[in-house]
Amino acid sequence: MGNKSNNLLLGALEMLVLKSLLTEDRHGWGISKRLKQISSGAFTLNVGSLYPALYRLEKKGLVESYAATSEKGREARFYKILPKGKQQLEEHTADWREFSLAVEAVLLSDS
Amino acid sequence: MRHFYKWRTQLKNLLRFNKQHDELAAEIELHIEMSVADLVSNGMDPREARKLVLREFGNVESLKEECQDSWGMRLIDALIRHLRLASRQMLKNKGYTATILITLALGIGINTAIYSVANTVLFKTLPFPEPDQLVKIDEYSDQLGGQSVSYPNFKDWRDRQTSFTSIGLFRGQGYNLVESDRSFRIVGLQSTYDCLQVLGVTPILGRSFTKEDDHPTAERTVILGERFWRNQFGAKRSIIGELINLNGLHHKVIGIWPYDFDFGDVDAWTPFGLVSQDGLLPNRGSRIGTRVLARLKPGMSIERARNEMERIASDLASEYPGSNAGHTARVRYLDDIYFGSSSSTVFTLLGASIFLLLIACSNVASMQLVRSFGRRHEFGLRVSLGANRRQVIGQFLVENLALGLTGGLIGIALAYGVTEWLKSILEGSVLRISEAELDFATLAYALAATLLSSLLFAIAPLRQSLRLSPTDALNEGSRSSETPRGKRWKSTFVIVQFALASTLLIGAGLMIRTTVNLYQSNPGFSTEQKLVFHWSLDGANYDKGVKRLQTTEQARKSLKNIPGVREVGVAFPLPLTGTGWGQYLYVEGHPIPTNSRGRSAEYISINETYFNAMGIRLLSGRLFNEFDTYGKPRVAIVDTKFVEINFPDSDPIGKRIAEGSNPPSDPNGWIQIVGVVEHVEHHSAARESREQVYRPLNQYPVRDLVFVIDPQENAIPIGNEIREVMSQIDHTLPVRGLNRLESLFVGNFARERLIMKLLGSLAALALILAAVGLYGVVSYMVRQQTREFGIRIAIGADRKSIRNLVLSSGAKLAGLGLTIGILVSLGLSRYLSGMLYGVSVFDMASFAAAAVLLGLIGLIACWLPARRATRISPTQALRAD
Structure with a gap:
């Protein structure tokens, strides 16, 4: 199981990024802000790892980036989720649920 | 895709x-x-x-x-960044970079160049098919050594042998090629028809000699060398069947030899049969430059061939004791003879260049060791700032590779230049040198050797420091501590370098002494200012001895009339020209030899003015005069060595000798000794020559002549006048090899001079490299001990004692290296012994000079860092952390 869970965990950030892009296209800072918001501060995102994650997603063809003007009038790079990204997110969500149930079952068992 | x-x-x-x-x-x-x-x-x-x-x-x-x-750019990008950093590092540390580059370039360049030359000379085979079947057979006697083979003996060998598929005879014979109004000398060779079968070449045009061509009465035919054919006849194909004039005789061209048939670059080959009945050639006892080659039958061992030839020779010796007693046959591989003479020169150079490569390797290694220890600090810092270890090592690798490859490139350029230079100076003294070309396998090998030594010793200390935690690395880097192993390695490198350098220096010293001795050696006559040239009375015009004598005398008089000429002498052969003419002789009153051939001496034909022209002193008796002519009692002048050997206790004047081993049957065969002159070194100053017998030219009118001209003091150059005078006498006879006698003398030890020059240059390079190595290590040591020295000074140590401390640690390394080097030299110098003249292989002066020179260089290399050590200010040193 070790390997799969690792993959899942490594993918967690990417999943969260994809999730944050479902509602609208965002730039990096917007994504980090959104993630803080939806997690209600339950975990602190390492901002440093956000950009590598974005580049990996773009390379895999799950998101695409384009230059646009931000709400504050700054030129910024926006990220947009692609259909392949949405599909991956759904699959990963299912996997994640399965995984977390398994973890829960182990942790809550009375052994 | x-x-x-x-x-x-x-x-x-x-x-x-x-x-x-x-x-x-x-x-x-x-x-x-x-x-x-x-x-x-x-x-x-x-x-x-x-x-x-x-x-x-x-x-x-x-x-x-x-x-x-995630851009997939990692490797290339990393490389580019590493390279950028590397070039910055290289430029930042210019002195270090230059030293490494020069060391690498020298190590790679010189080693490759010398190996390329060696490869051509030592490891290539003869340019004939199945070269390992080719042998040369000489007649051999204990007194005269290797000899030419007389034609009658050759014919008996040919008839009786069963070991060879073919056996042939040849002799070199220059020709005067005569064109309408001028003539020039070409390289000629006369050979029996089967000699060409032995060599196994086929002409590129026309045909080879047949048995019928190889006969005294056959039509005169000639085969031309391709180079000569191209240069002289513009590669005209219709030359086949045309007649050319050699020595005044028409020869029909029947074929062209291919260019790569390398047999002394012969211009014209003629059948030996045409001349086989001329002069002394039909005599079984005359061995005049006729040489025998043979091809072993497939599967035949040289030992069996040897046994057979020795048996045949011993049969002939009992059948013809007058000419053959004491003579056996010597069979040797042609390959060994062909390349053997050059190989000692080349092996010496090869050995020396390998020494240089080793010095370069250990120099680079010790410098790298020093530097990577010095950079541990920097790398520790990098790791602590977040670089990963792989990156740091990668950076270091790229840096060193860049350095190595740059050095390699310079090395290639250098190797190319040095090869060309070597070719130009070895031309003439090393066979087939012109074929040498840059050997890329060697280049790769030398590059790999130096790079590897550089990388290995750069990475080792780094790995060690990277294994430590960054803080440890930083701390340690600032302290003077260093692993004992690293220290030992560096010391070893310095010792090795000094040992190798001193070996080279001692070798160079011995060669320098040899050359100086040769220059100072006395050949027995003065070479100053004298001019010599060859002139051969070839052609039917000069078949009569009287005509030859008249022409010789006419030429001598005309030459003497040139303003500025003091004296003109004529002789054959002339000292230092490399030609010898050993013959047996009988000395009256001595027992007639039974088993051996008795006594022998070198014969030289001279005219009356020869001794005067050469400056050879008459010690007793008289010189030849105009009455010593053909038909008069035969006379001879002998040298002091002859007297020592044959008349140790009596006056030789008036005594009689005879040619051959036995008393002459005809009373006119006796030769009376009329004078004694000083012995001269006939072949070269380095090789002691035999006892000599001079005969008057007038009684032995030879065709080949050497004129020696002794000009008056401060005479103007007269080369052109000589040519003019000689061409007026006979324009079909070219003046050959007009040269100063002094250059012949010096030319005789060209090989020794060459080895001295090359060994000297290599030793000088080695010295520089070793000094650089020592300097690097000692100055690094000083840097490492800055703190220690600072403390010592602070607590009152004398600055002089600090300097002495540094000097003595350097001197220890140098001294140990020197000692090892001297021991190695003692072992190796016997390989040089064959090339030495007037110097013992244990020559104290050479050893001492090398020691002093190396010691001095070592001292200078240590002096600078030592001085730096004394200038350390204590406060600065303590703050250095």
Whole structure:
């Protein structure tokens, strides 16, 4: 199981990024802000790892980036989720649920 | 195809790389700014806010790298960045870079060049099919050594042998090629028809000699060498069947030898049969430059062939004791003879160049060792700042590879230049040298050797330091401590370098002494200012001895009439020209030999003025005069060595000798000794020559002549006048090899001079490299001990004692190296012994000079760092941490 869970965990950030892009296209800072918001501060995102994650997603063809003007009038790079990204997110969500149930079952068992 | 796309993408990425890099930087900057703005709007101090955000971001540089990973750019990018850093490092540390580059270039360049030459000379085979079947057979006697083979003996060998598929005889015979109004000398060779079968070549045009061509009464035919055919006849194909004039006789051209048939670059071959009945050639006892080659039957061993030939020779000796007693046959591989003479020169150089490569390797290694110890600090710092170890090692590798490859490139250029230079100076003294070309396998080998030694010794200490935690590395780097192993390695390198350098120096010293001795050696006559040239009375015009004598005398008088000429002498052969004429002789009153051939001496034909022209002193008796002519009692002048051997206790004047081993049957065969002259070194100053017998030219009118001209003091050059005078006498006879006698003398030890020059240059390079190595190690040691020296000075140590401390540690290394080097030299110098003249292989002066020179160089190399050590200020040293 070790390997799969690792993959899942490594993918967690990417999943969260994809999730944050479902509602609208965002730039990096917007994504980090959104993630803080939806997690209600339950975990602190390492901002440093956000950009590598974005580049990996773009390379895999799950998101695409384009230059646009931000709400504050700054030129910024926006990220947009692609259909392949949405599909991956759904699959990963299912996997994640399965995984977390398994973890829960182990942790809550009375052994 | 897929690979192509992948590469194309990578390439595109590479081109896009900078843009992407900038975009990422902008993106991150924007992120930071917005986060800061956010915090500030919540009331935080802007500077505090920025600090906080940056902390949250972590290492921005490693972040960028991580992104680049996803661009698939990692390797190429890393390489480029490493290279950029490497070139910066190289430029920053110019002295170090230059030293490494020069060392590498010298090691690689010189070794490759010398090996390329050696490869051509030592390891290539003869340019004939199945060269390992080719042998040369000489007649051999204990007194005269290797001899030419007389034609009658050769014919008996040919008839009786069963070991060879073919056996042939040849002799070199220059020709005067006569064209309408001029003539010039060409290289000629006369051979029996089967000699060409032995060599196994086929003409590129026309045909080879047949048995019928090889006969005294056959039509005169000639085969031309391709080079000569191209240069002289413009490669005219219709030359076949045409007649050319050699020595005044028409010869029909029947074939052309291929250019790569390398047999002394002969211009014209003629059948030996045509001349086989001329002069002394039909005599079984005359061995005049006729040599025998044979080809072993397939599967025949040289030992069996030897046994057979020795048996045949011993049969002939009992059948013809008058000419053959004491003579056996000597069979040797042609290959050994052909290349053997050059091999000692080449082996010496090869050995010396390998020494130089080893010095270069250990120099590079010790410098790298020193530097990587010095850079542990820097690398520790890098690791502590977040670089991973692989990156650091990678950086270091790239740096060293870049350095190595640059050095290698310079080395290749150097190797090319040195090869050309070697070719130009070895031309003439080493066979087939013109074929030498840069050997890339060697180049690769030398490059690999130096690179490997550099990398291995650079990486080792680094790995060690990287295994430590960064703080340890930093701490340790600042202290003077160093692993004992590293120290030992460096010391070893310095010792090795000094040992090798001293060996080279001692070798060079011995050769220098040899050459000086040769220059100072006395050949027995004065060489100053004298001119010599060859002139051969070839052709039917000069078949009569009287005509030859008249022409010789006419030439001598005309030459003497040239203004500025003091005296003209004529002789054959002339000392130092490399030609010898050993013959047996009988000395009256001595027992007639039964088993052996008795006594022998070198015969020289001279005219009356020869001794005067050469400056050879008459010790007793008289010189030849105009009455010693043909038909008069035969006379001879002998040298002091002859007297020592044959008349140790009596006056030789008036005594009689005879040619051959026995008393003459005809009373006119006796030769009376009329004078004694000083012995002269006939072959070269380095080789002691035999006892000599001079005969009057007038009684032995030879065809080949050497004129020696002794000009008056401060005479103007008269080369052109000589040519003019001689061409007036007979324009079909060219003046050959007009030269100063002194250059013949010096030319005789060209090989020794050459080895001295090359060994000297190699030793000088080795000396420089060793000094650089010692300097590097000692100055590093001083740097490492800055703190220690500072403390010592602070607590009152004398600065002089600090200097002596440094000097003595350097001297210890140098001294140990020197001692080992001297021991190695003692072992190796016997290989040089064959090349030495007037010097013992244990020559104290050479050893002492090498020791002093190396000691001095070592002292200078240590002096500078030692002086630096004394100037350390204690406060500075303590703060150095």
